[in-house]
Amino acid sequence: MKKNNRFIIETKSLTKKYDGKAVLDNLNLAVAEGEIFGFLGHNGAGKTTTVNILTTLLVPTSGSAEICGFDTVKGSMEVKKSIGYLPENVKFYDNLTASENLEYFAKLSGIKNSKEKVTEVLEFIEFTGIEHKKLGEFSKGMRQRIGIAQAIMHEPKVLFLDEPTSGLDPMGIKKLREVILKLNREKRMTIFMNTHLLSEVAKVCTTIGVLNHGKLVYKETLENMLKRFSDEESLEDIYFTIGE
């Protein structure tokens, strides 16, 4: 795990309310460069809202969030240049081929030699031979890998993944996990991963944060957490202990 003192993701008293109801409540979170951060929480805890704010899709009600030192509201353009994002259940343009989809997003990211870049990225994630197939013919796992490809095309510093393994079969999960680890090791990408699959967290993440009803109730490196809760039988037991 690469560690330094610089936080690449930082939120200060981040709050988001809908109709007066706080979905995020004074969230203070810091993620260091090079980490694979697993953001855990039950359904409705506020994980996706956090990612939506960090990816500039939502404006917080109060507080602030910074990516690479840029405010997500005031410096949204700079933030967008620094991030890659894969939402949950993205289907892209079904009638276009994989390479047509990827070339479009490459062009939107300002990449001039989009064709070459698509080939390079697909080779990096070891997903070649599918370039000319329409996305409508792809399985969920294949779409997720295309999703990863579009997210890393412009070589962002931070990659946000929202429930990336949701709905995937074991082989799809394994392949996606390998890609995530490769991105972190070889491209030095910081990865922020929303999930509620504890088994995936244990295999991939270096640090975890637990969100409960919009509040960060726990944040620790995986290594320290396992030491602290050495009495618990499984990661699931640790999660429930933290939740209590």
Next chain:
Amino acid sequence: MPIIFTIAIQEVKVLFRERVFFLLLAIFILMTLASSFIGLVATTTTTSIYNASVEFLHQAGTDNIPANPLNALPALTNFRNVIVYIFLIGSLLAIVVGHRSFIRERKSGALPLLLTRPILAEKLFFGKVLGISLALFAIISATFIVSVFSSLLLPFRHLVASDIERLFLFYALSFFYLLFFALVGLLFAIKTKSESLALFVPVCIWVGISFVLPELVSGQTPTALLNPVTMDQVAPDGTFFALMRTYLGPLSLGWHYTSFSSQLLNNSLQITNAGIGSALRDNSGKLFILLIAIGVCLSLCFYSIRNYTIQEENIYE
């Protein structure tokens, strides 16, 4: 390539791969061919009746027989049904084009990917509008070409240069009329939360513009309104219709479209004698109102895209 063109080309590319586009194109071309065919049948039937009448009158000893009245009508008269098709069906289909332009990305989950790219909302907006315009332009151009070639089916009257000029003007006017409805479709695809509501509201607007407003202004029944007549109808006497005509008349886009189109395709005297320039001058107010309506829709779409955030129901976990 500038981002606006990238987005516009993507818009056209995606639309061209969808069945809805080919359905749209097929309907427009079939409408044009149907109009030509109806014109051909009507002309042939009327001419055969005229010829039979001439023969009968000759046998009765009458020599002073008037010329075939059909010859006095311009060849474009055969296309007058296209006005009704575009007015009714074309505008409805244009709503679908605008609607699909934004709903497609909302449904597929590609919208968050677009909104997290380092592109200004303005560029996304202009790219989408350009893409929609290109798609409509392609449909209208194909229909125009089919119209010109289908005129060869008419054995008695072929199009001359001035006819083609008028036909071109008619399709240019139709393009702007369709663009208005496509923008209405786009606007509500951005503004409303549910997909069905995003289609329902523009259809209500379509009903209002196609039927309710013209009826209020003219006092005619909806069926009578579909007649592509050349002259503006005089509203029935009465304070109500007089007020409606004064205040709602200028807003009646459908009424403006049909009356101007009818002048272009139907009325040989007004257009042929006075020229297209004169017809444009006479109808400049109607054109201006149509362009204002497009401008208003563009502004509302622009404002909506700039202030668009992912809908709450999508972001709640």
